[in-house]
Amino acid sequence: MTLEAFQQSDALTLGVELELQLVNTNHYNLTPYAPDMLALLKNAQVPGSIVPEVTTSMIEISTGICRDAQDALQQLTTTRDALVKAADRLNIALAGGGTHPFQQWHQQRIYDKPRFKEITALYGYLTKQFTIFGQHVHVGCPSADDALLMLHRLSRYIPHFIALSASSPFVQGQDTAFDSARLNSVFAFPLSGRAPFALHWEDFERYFDKMTATGVIHSMKDFYWDIRPKPEFGTVEVRVFDTPLSIERAAALAAYVQALGSWFLSESPFEPQEDDYLVYTYNRFQACRFGLEGTYVDPATSEQFGLREHILLTMQKIQSHVPEGSREALQQLRKTVNDGMNDARRLRDAYGEAQQLPEVVRQSTLRFRGTE
Amino acid sequence: MAPNSLPILPSPHIGSWLDAHAGPLMSWCVLVAAAAIAGHLVFRLSGFPRMLGYTVVGLLAGWLGFGDLPWPLQGNTQVLLQTAVGTSLLMAASQISLSWLLRQPWLLLQSLAESVAALVLVTGVLQLLGMGWAVSLGVGVVAMAASPAVLLRVVADLRASGAVTDRSLLLATLSGVYALVLGLVITVAWSPAAAVGVGAEDALASLVLTAAGLGQLLLSLGLTVLWAVLTTVALWPVLRWQSSRSDSTALYMLAALVAVSLLATRWGGSAALGFLVAGLLLRNMSPKPLVWPSAFMAANTMLSLLMFVLVASMAGQVVPSVGLVSVIAAAALARLVGKMGGVLLLGLGTGLGWQRQWPVACAQSPSSGLALVLASALAMQWAVVNTGVAGALTAIALPMVVLCEVLGVLLASLALWRCGEAHRGIGLSALNAKEKRHDA
Numbered sequence: 037m038t039l040e041a042f043q044q045s046d047a048l049t050l051g052v053e054l055e056l057q058l059v060n061t062n063h064y065n066l067t068p069y070a071p072d073m074l075a076l077l078k079n080a081q082v083p084g085s086i087v088p089e090v091t092t093s094m095i096e097i098s099t100g101i102c103r104d105a106q107d108a109l110q111q112l113t114t115t116r117d118a119l120v121k122a123a124d125r126l127n128i129a130l131a132g133g134g135t136h137p138f139q140q141w142h143q144q145r146i147y148d149k150p151r152f153k154e155i156t157a158l159y160g161y162l163t164k165q166f167t168i169f170g171q172h173v174h175v176g177c178p179s180a181d182d183a184l185l186m187l188h189r190l191s192r193y194i195p196h197f198i199a200l201s202a203s204s205p206f207v208q209g210q211d212t213a214f215d216s217a218r219l220n221s222v223f224a225f226p227l228s229g230r231a232p233f234a235l236h237w238e239d240f241e242r243y244f245d246k247m248t249a250t251g252v253i254h255s256m257k258d259f260y261w262d263i264r265p266k267p268e269f270g271t272v273e274v275r276v277f278d279t280p281l282s283i284e285r286a287a288a289l290a291a292y293v294q295a296l297g298s299w300f301l302s303e304s305p306f307e308p309q310e311d312d313y314l315v316y317t318y319n320r321f322q323a324c325r326f327g328l329e330g331t332y333v334d335p336a337t338s339e340q341f342g343l344r345e346h347i348l349l350t351m352q353k354i355q356s357h358v359p360e361g362s363r364e365a366l367q368q369l370r371k372t373v374n375d376g377m378n379d380a381r382r383l384r385d386a387y388g389e390a391q392q393l394p395e396v397v398r399q400s401t402l403r404f405r406g407t408e
Numbered sequence: 409m410a411p412n413s414l415p416i417l418p419s420p421h422i423g424s425w426l427d428a429h430a431g432p433l434m435s436w437c438v439l440v441a442a443a444a445i446a447g448h449l450v451f452r453l454s455g456f457p458r459m460l461g462y463t464v465v466g467l468l469a470g471w472l473g474f475g476d477l478p479w480p481l482q483g484n485t486q487v488l489l490q491t492a493v494g495t496s497l498l499m500a501a502s503q504i505s506l507s508w509l510l511r512q513p514w515l516l517l518q519s520l521a522e523s524v525a526a527l528v529l530v531t532g533v534l535q536l537l538g539m540g541w542a543v544s545l546g547v548g549v550v551a552m553a554a555s556p557a558v559l560l561r562v563v564a565d566l567r568a569s570g571a572v573t574d575r576s577l578l579l580a581t582l583s584g585v586y587a588l589v590l591g592l593v594i595t596v597a598w599s600p601a602a603a604v605g606v607g608a609e610d611a612l613a614s615l616v617l618t619a620a621g622l623g624q625l626l627l628s629l630g631l632t633v634l635w636a637v638l639t640t641v642a643l644w645p646v647l648r649w650q651s652s653r654s655d656s657t658a659l660y661m662l663a664a665l666v667a668v669s670l671l672a673t674r675w676g677g678s679a680a681l682g683f684l685v686a687g688l689l690l691r692n693m694s695p696k697p698l699v700w701p702s703a704f705m706a707a708n709t710m711l712s713l714l715m716f717v718l719v720a721s722m723a724g725q726v727v728p729s730v731g732l733v734s735v736i737a738a739a740a741l742a743r744l745v746g747k748m749g750g751v752l753l754l755g756l757g758t759g760l761g762w763q764r765q766w767p768v769a770c771a772q773s774p775s776s777g778l779a780l781v782l783a784s785a786l787a788m789q790w791a792v793v794n795t796g797v798a799g800a801l802t803a804i805a806l807p808m809v810v811l812c813e814v815l816g817v818l819l820a821s822l823a824l825w826r827c828g829e830a831h832r833g834i835g836l837s838a839l840n841a842k843e844k845r846h847d848a
Contacts, residue, residue, distance in 0.1 A: 060574070062503045064697050068829070072571040075761055092570075125759040126571060127508050143567070148828070394697035 039244040039256070042180035042237060045270030046101075048297050051174035052108050052290050053098040054279050055089055056119070056404075057131040057397075064397035066139040066167070068092035069128050070147060076122040083111040086119070090152045091144040091167045095119070095130075101176075104361030105291035112283040113406075120405045129401035132286075133383065134169055134204030134218035134278025137393040141165045141208070162225065168218040169279040171201060173290045174271035175297045180237035182301070183265045186272045187231060188308035189300045190293070191316065194262055194276055195323035195332055196347050200369065201277035201289055202327045203379035206393060215327030215380035218278050219320070227253065228260040233310040240265070262320075276320075281379045281403045288369040291362035296350075298357035305353075306336060328376050347373050424473045435474050439465065443717045456821050457565040459558065462716035463814055469717065470724020479722060479802065480788035481780075483673075489718055489784075490669040491662075492711035493557060493777040494683030498639070498665070499708065500556035500581040501687025502698055503574075514757035519582040522750025522772060526583075527552045527590075529746040533738050539800065542600035542615045546786045546801045549594055550779045550809065551743040553587035554580035558774035558813065561712055562820050566830035572764055573829050576771030576820070579751065581684070584778050588681040591782040595789045596628045597621035600797040631677025632685070635668050639686035640693075642668075647690060647698045658703035680781050715777040716813070722780065723810040726803055736807045743812060747772040767823035774816025779809040 060067040070092045077086050084098040097119065099111040116130075123130055144164045146156050156163040177183035202215035214220070222228050234240040247253045256264060262276045274293055280286050299305060312335040322330035323343060330343040341349075351370050358366050372378065386396045402408035426435045443465040447458030477485055509516060531548035535541065559577050562568065598615045642664040646657045665683065672679035690698060726732075748769040755765035783805040791798035824830035 061505060061508075062691070062697065067574075068570045072760065072764070076759065124508070125512075127505060127574070143569075145828075390696075392697070392699055394699060398695065398697055 038248075039241050040267050042183060042265070042267040043270040045176035047176050047178045047182075047301060048294055049176035050102040050104070050108055050290050050294055051084075051099055051269070051271065052102065052112065052286060053096060053172040053174075054112070054132070054283075054286055055094055055096050055169040055171070056279065057133060057136050057169055058093050058095060058123070059129050059131055059136070059397055059401060061127055061129050061401075064129075064394040064401070066093035066136050066144065067128055068145050069123075069126055070095050072126055073119070073122055073128075076125060077118060080118045080122070082115040082118050084115060086115065088147045088149060088152075090147060090155065090163060092147050093136075093139070093144060094147075094167060094169065102290070104294070104359045105287040105365035106361035108290050109284060109287035109365070112287060116283050116404070116406070129398075130404050131397055131400040132169070132203065132279045132281040132283075132404050133379070133397075133400055134202070134216055135207050136167070136169075137206035137383070137387075137396055138209040139167060141167060159225070162221075165221050165224070168204070168221050170218065170275060171277035171279045171286055171289065173274045173277065173293045174266060174269055175274070175293050176269075176271050177297075178301075180240075180265075180267070181235070183270075183272050184235050184237065184240060185308065186297055186300060187263050187265060188233065188235065188312070189306070190263055190272065190274060190296060191230060191308070192312055192335055193296060193350070194316070195319040195330065195343055196350065197274060197276050197289070197293070198278075198320065198323035199327045199330060199343050200292065200347065200373070200378060201280055201285075202324070203278040203280055203383065205380045205383055206387070206396075209393060211384070211387075214325050215378060216278050216324045219276065219324050222260055225260045227258055229262065230313060230316060231259070231261045231264055233308075233313065235308070278379070281382065281400050282406070283404070284365070284368070285372075285379070288362075288365035291358070291365045292351075292369060294362065295354040295358045295366065298359075299354045302357065309335075311335065327378050327380055328373060344373055344376065426474070439469050439474050439717060439721075440713065442469075443713055447713070451565060455566075457562045457817055459561050459565075459712070459716045460814065460817055462713055463720040463810065463817075466717040466720025467724040467810065470721035474721060477718070477722065479725075480784040480791065480798075481722075482788075485718070486784070487666065487669045487673055488711075489715060489777060489781060490672065490679040491666050492715035492718075493781050494669065494680050495665060495708045495711055496557035496560055497581070497584060497680055497684040497778070498687040498690075499700070500560060500577055500584075501684045502691045504578060504581060504688060504691060506688065506692045509578075512758065514754065515578075515759075516582075518751060518754035518758055519579050520586070521754045522579065522747045522769075523552045523583040523586045525750040526743050526746035529742040530739050533742040534735070534804070537735055537738060539735070539804070540797070542790070542794070542797045543800045543804065545594065545615060546783075546790070546797075547739055547805050547808065549587055549591050549786070550782045550805045551739065551746075551775070551812075552583055552590065553775060553778045553782060554583045554747065554772045555774040555776040555778060555813070555816070556580045556584055557712055557715065557778065558776045558817060559771060559820065560708075561716075562771075562774075562817060562824065562830075564709070566821060566824055568824045568830040570827075570829035571760055572767045572771070572827050573824065575758075575760060575764075575768050579768065579772055580774075583747075583772065585681075585684060587778070587782060588678055588684065591785060592628055592632070592678050592681065593625060595785050597625040600790050600794040628677050631672070631675060632682050635672050635677055635679055635682030636685035636689065638671075639664065639668050639683055640689045643686065643690060644693075647700070648694070648696065654701060655703040658701040658707060661701070661704050662707055678785075680778065719776055719780045719813065720810050723806040726806050728807070732803060732807075736804055736811060739804060739808050740811050740815070743775075743808070744773055744815075764827060767827040767829075770819040770823035773812060773819045775809050775812035779805070779812075783809065 058069045083100045089096045102108040141164045144167045204218035266273045315333040328344040332341045332343045332346045443462040446461030446465045450461035451458045527548045530551040531544045534544035669679045751769035787798045
């Protein structure tokens with residue numbers, strides 16, 4: 037199979053995908069209601085799509101093409117409200133968060149769909165351990181080469197994305213001491229990590245052809261990279277975000293990617309280098325482990341920053357590239373960085389108060405439906 | 409027939425011999441051990457829930473004369489059964505959100521329809537078979553109740569979860585509410601016509617409303633509310649405490665439930681209904697989730713084992729005859745038709761698709777301890793006035809309960825497997841097919 041051609045898309049348009057948790061309203065554990073939810077939502081009028089995910093306690097929503105944060109939030113609100121209505125009918129609830137705090141992976145069930153069965157056949161128990169919840173942000177690129185340039189430039193900011201969205205401190209009932217433990221599950225997959233360093237589409241095509249010739253992959257979907265090109269949409273897809281607890285934060289994170297992209301396209305502030313990736317895994321670990329309190333090694337200068345400090349510096353740099361409809365969202369995001377308040381901290385604070393993880397999940401469901 | 413003696417089949421009387429030589433406690437030790445092993449074997453070899461094994465052992469125990477149990481249930485046996493049934497009802501009711509339920513009128517209608525249909529059909533069929541109003545209505549009320557206890561065990565053994573499972577448990581619990589309330593009304597305020605002699609015609613007596621019974625009914629309802637409040641007050645703090653998962657919490661909860669059962673046995677009112685209402689209060693008085701101690705769940709499992717053995721051993725003592733078997737079969741069939749028809753006819757509008765209503769309907773077919781509690785209460789109250797009615801009610805209701813329990817467990821298990829909500833990787837056949845893997 038050859039790599040499909042990179043489609044045209046309007047530069048800097050956005051698309052947001054959210055993987056969501058379906059939870060019972062009694063014990064707030066994950067509950068396998070995806071088939072019933074999808075049946076109820078079959079004719080729902082929503083801007084994007086609502087589709088199943090790998091296990092039956094998950095559901096994925098996506099927006100259509102968005103101009104800015106405001107547009108994304110409007111679309112997400114419409115879909116969220118439809119989901120909440122259906123969930124209310126079934127007496128379940130939806131929650132954000134990168135992991136469910138106390139679900140047991142072995143209790144999950146694979147959704148009855150050929151692709152998910154194939155993945156299970158290949159990866160064994162890893163598939164059920166993949167009951168984790170991420171946000172993907174697509175950003176439109178004018179051309180295939182621009183997309184690769186965008187991809188490798190955005191790679192420097194992967195720690196930002198992780199720390200800002202981190203919402204998975206608890207796994208299997210334990211505090212992991214990570215702000216984003218979700219990405220540790222992704223690392224178990226052999227085709228995870230970073231994309232190969234190729235700045236021209238022909239080089240990337242050659243790499244793809246070699247990989248398909250080995251029989252290891254069949255399509256772009258088989259790569260679980262942190263950022264990957266999405267030729268059929270004409271976008272680059274950032275995949276490291278934990279699903280935030282609220283759709284407002286999801287829209288703000290998308291706006292941050294968009295503003296970075298706009299900065300790259302209009303100012304070409306730096307040329308990506310293969311050596312950027314020398315500190316990539318270390319920076320990534322720092323963001324996962326310590327969130328906004330992690331350290332950040334600048335790949336170009338090797339200078340060390342506090343991650344929070346580096347995010348605030350970057351926000352300063354891109355301020356003039358933020359479109360009108362995203363200003364408020366990014367202002368809110370900056371405020372949470374100043375306060376050191378990502379969703380992981382919010383979840384830990386909730387646990388500190390309640391001392392019971394089911395109550396933490398209940399509060400997350402209220403936050404997702406916008407009533408907290 | 410005296411209220412404390414059922415017709416006994418000619419049997420080897422091994423139980424009586426053991427009782428006489430080693431004491432009743434030793435009999436129960438043997439019985440519980442046998443039930444546990446039989447349950448394990450059933451589960452391991454067939455994949456069906458363990459309670460089928462418990463029931464088989466209970467039936468055998470009844471036939472062999474184990475336990476020397478009084479009927480209607482009295483004393484410690486009654487307290488044990490009330491606690492076992494009540495614990496399951498408490499746990500099942502604590503999963504019902506009243507605010508959600510009130511926003512789902514179709515669901516309430518469906519629940520009422522299946523319960524009333526079972527009541528009307530069973531009563532009607534028995535009336536047509538000439539059993540008299542008192543017996544027909546008595547058995548009808550017993551038939552109304554589905555079994556949250558059975559479903560909780562099926563769900564635990566088959567690791568079932570999902571919309572069908574939750575909906576099934578909800579409908580079963582609601583039918584328990586209707587049956588317990590109606591059972592209380594009929595037991596306390598109504599009475600069969602007094603016996604004129606000792607003969608079959610006494611069993612055809614009709615029901616009469618007694619003036620004294622109305623006052624008694626109000627008292628019983630008041631006492632039931634009191635038991636519900638007491639249970640809630642006792643459990644509320646520990647289920648909300650931050651460290652409520654300890655073993656000592658479970659012990660405290662058990663002690664509180666047994667104490668309330670003892671009070672209800674002594675002073676009146678329905679402990680089972682009280683526990684059920686307590687479950688509703690605990691769930692709905694605060695939005696915060698309840699955290700049940702795992703030791704309490706384990707205790708519930710053991711109490712359920714005793715309950716299933718008890719139900720079957722009581723029925724195992726009834727004399728089967730061709731006439732009786734056909735009456736019991738007709739009543740059980742009428743119950744099945746009523747419950748399944750009610751669920752299926754009013755399934756639309758409840759949020760679950762048509763194909764998902766079938767397994768929910770099948771899961772309403774089991775009957776167990778709750779039905780035994782109702783039958784025992786009716787037999788106890790009515791035996792004083794008319795032993796013929798009490799005897800006939802017992803002779804039909806007990807085997808019907810066991811028949812529905814066995815068939816119901818099979819139906820519910822198959823339905824949950826079929827709809828994909830129960831785990832298949834259990835049992836020898838599953839092991840041979842390499843299904844006991846994470847991806848089964």
